Amino acid sequence: MDPLSLNLFTRAVEDVERTQYQVLAGLQKAQSAFGEQRVYPHLGRLVKLYGALTTILDRTENFRTPDTGRIAGVDWEEKALTYEWPDLDGCEMAEVEDLIRWALPHIRDVIEEGQTVYEQVEDSLELETVGIVPSYVQEGYLMVPHRDDEELNVLRYTLSLIEGDGETHRALKTVHCKTVPEVDVDANPSTIKLQLIEERRDLPNPATYFSKIARTVPYQETLLPVVKRRLVRQLAAETGGADARRQ
Numbered sequence: 001m002d003p004l005s006l007n008l009f010t011r012a013v014e015d016v017e018r019t020q021y022q023v024l025a026g027l028q029k030a031q032s033a034f035g036e037q038r039v040y041p042h043l044g045r046l047v048k049l050y051g052a053l054t055t056i057l058d059r060t061e062n063f064r065t066p067d068t069g070r071i072a073g074v075d076w077e078e079k080a081l082t083y084e085w086p087d088l089d090g091c092e093m094a095e096v097e098d099l100i101r102w103a104l105p106h107i108r109d110v111i112e113e114g115q116t117v118y119e120q121v122e123d124s125l126e127l128e129t130v131g132i133v134p135s136y137v138q139e140g141y142l143m144v145p146h147r148d149d150e151e152l153n154v155l156r157y158t159l160s161l162i163e164g165d166g167e168t169h170r171a172l173k174t175v176h177c178k179t180v181p182e183v184d185v186d187a188n189p190s191t192i193k194l195q196l197i198e199e200r201r202d203l204p205n206p207a208t209y210f211s212k213i214a215r216t217v218p219y220q221e222t223l224l225p226v227v228k229r230r231l232v233r234q235l236a237a238e239t240g241g242a243d244a245r246r247q
Contacts, residue, residue, distance in 0.1 A: 038221035043114035140207030
């Protein structure tokens with residue numbers, strides 16, 4: 001269970017000093033993970049928490065006006081203000097706000113550490129196409145090496161568009177297809193692509209990508225998430241180019 005959550009801040013009035021210790025302990029756990037080059041899930045959780053706390057603090061400050069009166073509380077799950085919070089009086093709510101202001105710089109500093117690790121891994125990563133890239137790239141295959149196990153994982157991906165808040169977001173879903181000894185792949189990943197075409201005939205001409213990285217990093221916690229995010233950007237660029245050519 002993640003020790004850093006919004007619920008931790010709602011209980012702050014029970015013992016502010018203890019809550020501060022818990023926040024620092026949770027951040028130290030994330031720092032230790034970053035020191036071992038394990039980026040996820042800690043980085044994503046901290047970014048989400050930082051955004052939620054910032055939003056809540058901004059709203060409490062913006063709504064504290066003569067017309068609205070004193071803020072009674074916050075719906076932490078919905079990140080919305082409430083005007084009745086039986087468990088907190090005005091002084092207690094102020095303590096929660098003070099705790100948030102204290103915590104935000106600490107959380108931001110640790111987020112920056114995680115982002116540095118992420119960027120270092122991404123800078124050492126190469127994503128190559130295997131064979132000719134077809135016009136349809138919303139589905140295909142992604143090859144990701146797991147150096148520690150001397151294996152290469154072959155994933156099938158599907159790229160979809162999600163509409164929300166007036167914006168379009170790209171979501172990448174992957175399913176593990178097979179694992180092959182890495183020594184059989186490095187020299188010629190196109191062989192694996194031909195095998196996939198033979199084994200899975202619903203994609204006769206699949207877009208296929210092969211990731212290469214010079215350093216050894218944890219597979220699940222770092223390499224795979226970084227490769228997937230890089231692939232999303234590359235697919236966005238390629239589909240954008242295809243859209244431009246059709247216009």
